[in-house]
Amino acid sequence: xxxDKFSITSxxxxxxxxxxxxxGEFFKFEVVAESVHASRKVTTYTxxxxxxxxxxxxxxxxxxxTGVESWKSLEGEFEMAVTCNSTGHxxxxxxxxxxxxxxxxxxxxxxxxxxxxxxxxxANEVRAFFNA
Numbered sequence: 001x002x003x004d005k006f007s008i009t010s011x012x013x014x015x016x017x018x019x020x021x022x023x024g025e026f027f028k029f030e031v032v033a034e035s036v037h038a039s040r041k042v043t044t045y046t047x048x049x050x051x052x053x054x055x056x057x058x059x060x061x062x063x064x065x066t067g068v069e070s071w072k073s074l075e076g077e078f079e080m081a082v083t084c085n086s087t088g089h090x091x092x093x094x095x096x097x098x099x100x101x102x103x104x105x106x107x108x109x110x111x112x113x114x115x116x117x118x119x120x121x122x123a124n125e126v127r128a129f130f131n132a
């Protein structure tokens with residue numbers, strides 16, 4: 001089963017992380033929230049299934065974990081860090097960076113809330129998207 005688009009929706013707002021337009025080692029990542037809408041082309045070069053592997057690992061946790069589980073693209077334009085508190089509230093932080101040849105670089109850090117119980121479903125969709 002392959003999927004050409006999937007989203008992770010916040011458990012506390014309408015915010016979404018949208019993964020789409022997978023093309024070889026590239027995909028499009030978007031964050032859509034009340035106060036921000038940004039998108040970035042991301043490369044998975046050298047680690048095609050890194051995000052799928054991250055969520056597969058997360059989906060195996062059946063109780064809150066300590067520390068940060070993360071994945072970062074080779075060139076650093078996309079970084080995802082996932083934490084969980086003692087009550088099972090999960091925060092997925094994404095940092096997007098766009099370097100330009102001049103001085104118009106931008107950096108965006110966003111957070112999305114979900115729950116420990118949602119991670120299995122997310123992992124299934126991530127694996128389908130990356131054909132992992």
